[in-house]
Amino acid sequence: MQHADRDLPLTRDLVLIGGGHAHALLLRMWGMTPLPGVRLTVINPDPVTPYTGMLPGFIAGHYQRAEMMIDLVPLARFAGARLILDHACGLDRSTRRVHLSSGRPPVAYDVASLDIGITSDLPRLPGFADHAVSAKPLAGYAARWQAFLARGLAAPRVVILGAGIGGVELALATAHRLRSTGARPQLTLLEQAQTALPHIGNGARRALLAELAAADVHLLTGTKAAGLTADGVTLQDGRQIAADFILSVAGARPHDWLAATGLDLQDGYVCVTPTLQSSDPAIFAAGDCAHLTHAPRPKAGVFAVREAPILLHNLRVALAEQGRMRPYQPQRDYLKLVSTGRRNAVADKLGLRLSHPWLWRWKDQIDRAFMAKFTTLPAMPARRLPTPAAAGLAEALGPKPLCGGCGAKVGARDLATALAPLPAPQNPDVLSGPGDDAAVLRHGPGFQVLTTDHLRAFTADPALMARITALHAMGDVWAMGAQPHSALAQITLPRLSPRLQAETLREIMATATKTFRAAGADIVGGHTSIGAELTLGFTVTGRAERILTKGGGTPGDALILTKPLGTGIILAAEMARLAPQDLLLGEAVAAAFASMCQSPAEAAALLTPVAHALTDVTGFGLAGHLLEICTASGTGAILDLAALPLLPGARDLAAQGMASSLAPANRAALHGQLDAPDTPETALLFDPQTAGGFLAALPAAKATSTLAALHAKGITAARIGQLTEGPAHITAR
Incomplete structure (x- = not known):
C-alpha cells in the first residue's frame, strides 16, 4: 500500500538479515503500517525463500516448486524495502555495518534483525x-x-x-x-x-x-x-x-559467521531475551538462528511465525526510541x-x-x-487525478507508472525533433555531435569520445544502481571502439538525514569506483543534489585509435547481439507485481539484474576489431537501434525472431500484454519501417534495455568464430539476422 508519509525524509536504517518466515511476515505487516522515517533493507542471497511446511509435499509431488516459494521481490516492493541479493558474512558492531560476501560495500544499520535459519x-x-x-x-x-x-x-x-x-x-x-x-x-x-x-x-x-x-x-x-x-x-x-x-x-547447526559477531551465543545460536534482543540491544534475532534463553524450544517454524508480530512491535519501539517492548512467550507444546x-x-x-x-x-x-x-498482497490504491485539472493531464500521466532505467527516456521521435535545430559543430576538433553513441573529438594522433547517461532508479539498492549505471554509461564508449578513461558522477539523492546521505553516497561511490577502475577508468569528480528520488548518472570520456560508428554496415553483414532482451518488460512487471507464467517474478528480476551487472568489456574487446558497425542496445529497443544502423549505413535488415536471446520470463510477460512505459513510443518510431508478425518476440523488439548488450554488424565469414569466442567468455550472444540492401527497413520473421 502507498502512504504519503513515505515521501518524508529517511532518518533511521533497519536492516533485516535473512528472508526467513518471521521476516517475511514482518515485511507484509510493515507494508500495511510502515514507520515514517525508516529506510528498510532486506539482505538475502536469493530472491525467493522456501516455506518449510510445504517442502515434504513438494518432494512428494503434491506441490509445484512455485507454490512453496515466498517471492521476496514483490514483498519488498510492497513493504517499501530495498532488497539486496547477497550473503551476509559478518557484523561490525562498532560501526554498525553488515558485511557481505560479494565484496560490495557494507550496509549500515541503526537496528538489525537476524532471521537466517540454520x-x-x-x-x-x-x-x-x-x-x-x-x-x-x-x-x-x-x-x-x-x-x-x-x-x-x-x-x-x-x-x-x-x-x-x-x-x-x-x-x-x-x-x-x-x-x-x-x-x-x-x-x-x-x-x-x-x-x-x-x-x-x-x-x-x-x-x-x-x-x-x-x-x-x-x-x-x-x-x-x-x-x-x-x-x-x-x-x-x-x-x-x-x-x-x-x-x-x-x-x-548455526551459520559459522555468527561466531565472530561477539554476540552471546548458545551452541552457536544467537541468545535472545523475551524481547528477541541479543546481547547487543540494537540486534534482534528470530527463527531457527535464535536461542530463547528464557524458554528454550526445538527448532520449528511455528515459533518463527508467532515471533513475527512481537518482533515487528519491538523493532518499531527501538527505531522510534519510545514505547514499551513486548515479551515473546512461546507455547510449551505445539x-x-x-x-x-x-x-x-x-x-x-x-x-x-x-x-x-x-x-x-x-x-x-x-x-x-x-x-x-x-x-x-493488498492492491496498491490507484492514483487519483485532481479535479479540475488542465487539459491533457491524464494523457501525459499515462495508464501506468513511469518506468525506471532506460524505460524513463524520452521517445525517439520527440528526441529527434528536439535535437534537429542544433547547429553543426564549429570547433574543428569536434568531429561528430548528436547522432551516434558518443561525441568524437580529435585528440592528438587519436580520438577522444564523450558521452553522458543518467538512470532513474528502478531499485532502492544504491550500490546495485551504481554498478548498472556505470556499465550503462560506459557502453556508449565501448560501442565507439574506445576505452573508458575518466568519468564525472551526477547523483540526485532522495531526502535523507545527513548521516544516511553520507552512508548512501559511500555505497554509491565505492561501487562506482570499483566498476570504473575494472574498466581502466577513474572517477575524477561530479555533483550531488537532493531531489524527489534517486537518480544516478555518469559523464564518461574514452580514448580510441579507430572510431566505430553506426554507419559502417554493409549488405550481407551478420548481426550479433551480446545480451538477452527483456530488462524493460521485467522491471515493468516488477512494478506491477505481475509474474511470468514459467517462473517466479523474483527469479526473473534477479536474472535481469545479473544480466545488467555483467560487464560488456570483454564483448567489446572481441567485437571492436571485426565489426563494421556497433551500437549498444538501450532505451529505444533492439528495433530502434538496428534502424539507426540501417539508416546510417544505407542498408536494410532481416531479423530471425526465433534466434533472439531472451531473459527468463520475458516472453511470457510479453504474451500477457505487459510492456514498459516507453515501449509504445519505441513502436511508433518504427511505423512504416518494420514488417513483423504480431508475436511476443516482436513486442520485445521495442522493449527498452538498461545496460543492454551490443548489436554488431560484422562480416558473415567471421560470425561463427566471433560467436565461439564470445561463448567461451560466458557471454550470451546470438546471431540474430543480417543486413540487406537498402533502404532503411527491417523485416522480422
Missing part, C-alpha cells in the same frame, strides 16, 4: 561437499531434487542421514514420489542414535515407524556415516551403502502434523496421536492459507 550440512564428514546435499538451506535441496528426478533412474538409490521428524517425513515423501514415477527405489534412513524420532510422542512414533516399513524404507539406527563417495556411503563399521542421491537432515508421503498425516501433541487423510487436508489448508499472505 544449515544441516556435515562439513567434517569426508566427501560431503562433493557428494551430498543438505535439507537446509531448502532452495539448494529443491533444485538438486528436481535435477535428480530428471535423470529418470529405474531403480534409484537414496540415503538420508538423520531420522528425526524431518528425516522421516522426507524419506516417506521421497519414497512416494519415486514410486509414483514407476521407479523401484531403494531407500535407507541412517540414525546415529539408538532410537529414531526422539522428539515425538510414543503413539506418533509407532505410527511413523509403521509408515516407514510400509514404504519399504530401510531404517538403520545406532550407526554413523564415516565418509561419502560418488558411489554411496561408507559406515563406521566398514559397510557400504550404494547411493545415487544422499541427503542430510542431520547435523543442524501440534505437529507430519505428512507421510501419500496424502495422509500423523498428528502429535502432548503425546496424543492421530493418523488420517483429513489431517493432510487440514495441513494443506493451513499451508496454503499461510502462503496466500504473500501471493495475495
Whole structure:
C-alpha cells in the first residue's frame, strides 16, 4: 500500500538479515503500517525463500516448486524495502555495518534483525561437499531434487542421514514420489542414535515407524556415516551403502559467521531475551538462528511465525526510541502434523496421536492459507487525478507508472525533433555531435569520445544502481571502439538525514569506483543534489585509435547481439507485481539484474576489431537501434525472431500484454519501417534495455568464430539476422 508519509525524509536504517518466515511476515505487516522515517533493507542471497511446511509435499509431488516459494521481490516492493541479493558474512558492531560476501560495500544499520535459519550440512564428514546435499538451506535441496528426478533412474538409490521428524517425513515423501514415477527405489534412513524420532510422542512414533516399513524404507539406527563417495556411503563399521542421491537432515547447526559477531551465543545460536534482543540491544534475532534463553524450544517454524508480530512491535519501539517492548512467550507444546508421503498425516501433541487423510487436508489448508499472505498482497490504491485539472493531464500521466532505467527516456521521435535545430559543430576538433553513441573529438594522433547517461532508479539498492549505471554509461564508449578513461558522477539523492546521505553516497561511490577502475577508468569528480528520488548518472570520456560508428554496415553483414532482451518488460512487471507464467517474478528480476551487472568489456574487446558497425542496445529497443544502423549505413535488415536471446520470463510477460512505459513510443518510431508478425518476440523488439548488450554488424565469414569466442567468455550472444540492401527497413520473421 502507498502512504504519503513515505515521501518524508529517511532518518533511521533497519536492516533485516535473512528472508526467513518471521521476516517475511514482518515485511507484509510493515507494508500495511510502515514507520515514517525508516529506510528498510532486506539482505538475502536469493530472491525467493522456501516455506518449510510445504517442502515434504513438494518432494512428494503434491506441490509445484512455485507454490512453496515466498517471492521476496514483490514483498519488498510492497513493504517499501530495498532488497539486496547477497550473503551476509559478518557484523561490525562498532560501526554498525553488515558485511557481505560479494565484496560490495557494507550496509549500515541503526537496528538489525537476524532471521537466517540454520544449515544441516556435515562439513567434517569426508566427501560431503562433493557428494551430498543438505535439507537446509531448502532452495539448494529443491533444485538438486528436481535435477535428480530428471535423470529418470529405474531403480534409484537414496540415503538420508538423520531420522528425526524431518528425516522421516522426507524419506516417506521421497519414497512416494519415486514410486509414483514407476521407479523401484531403494531407500535407507541412517540414525546415529539408538532410537529414531526422539522428539515425538510414543503413539506418533509407532505410527511413523509403521509408515516407514510400509514404504519399504530401510531404517538403520545406532550407526554413523564415516565418509561419502560418488558411489554411496561408507559406515563406521566398514559397510557400504550404494547411493545415487544422499541427503542430510542431520547435523543442524548455526551459520559459522555468527561466531565472530561477539554476540552471546548458545551452541552457536544467537541468545535472545523475551524481547528477541541479543546481547547487543540494537540486534534482534528470530527463527531457527535464535536461542530463547528464557524458554528454550526445538527448532520449528511455528515459533518463527508467532515471533513475527512481537518482533515487528519491538523493532518499531527501538527505531522510534519510545514505547514499551513486548515479551515473546512461546507455547510449551505445539501440534505437529507430519505428512507421510501419500496424502495422509500423523498428528502429535502432548503425546496424543492421530493418523488420517483429513489431517493432510487440514495441513494443506493451513499451508496454503499461510502462503496466500504473500501471493495475495493488498492492491496498491490507484492514483487519483485532481479535479479540475488542465487539459491533457491524464494523457501525459499515462495508464501506468513511469518506468525506471532506460524505460524513463524520452521517445525517439520527440528526441529527434528536439535535437534537429542544433547547429553543426564549429570547433574543428569536434568531429561528430548528436547522432551516434558518443561525441568524437580529435585528440592528438587519436580520438577522444564523450558521452553522458543518467538512470532513474528502478531499485532502492544504491550500490546495485551504481554498478548498472556505470556499465550503462560506459557502453556508449565501448560501442565507439574506445576505452573508458575518466568519468564525472551526477547523483540526485532522495531526502535523507545527513548521516544516511553520507552512508548512501559511500555505497554509491565505492561501487562506482570499483566498476570504473575494472574498466581502466577513474572517477575524477561530479555533483550531488537532493531531489524527489534517486537518480544516478555518469559523464564518461574514452580514448580510441579507430572510431566505430553506426554507419559502417554493409549488405550481407551478420548481426550479433551480446545480451538477452527483456530488462524493460521485467522491471515493468516488477512494478506491477505481475509474474511470468514459467517462473517466479523474483527469479526473473534477479536474472535481469545479473544480466545488467555483467560487464560488456570483454564483448567489446572481441567485437571492436571485426565489426563494421556497433551500437549498444538501450532505451529505444533492439528495433530502434538496428534502424539507426540501417539508416546510417544505407542498408536494410532481416531479423530471425526465433534466434533472439531472451531473459527468463520475458516472453511470457510479453504474451500477457505487459510492456514498459516507453515501449509504445519505441513502436511508433518504427511505423512504416518494420514488417513483423504480431508475436511476443516482436513486442520485445521495442522493449527498452538498461545496460543492454551490443548489436554488431560484422562480416558473415567471421560470425561463427566471433560467436565461439564470445561463448567461451560466458557471454550470451546470438546471431540474430543480417543486413540487406537498402533502404532503411527491417523485416522480422
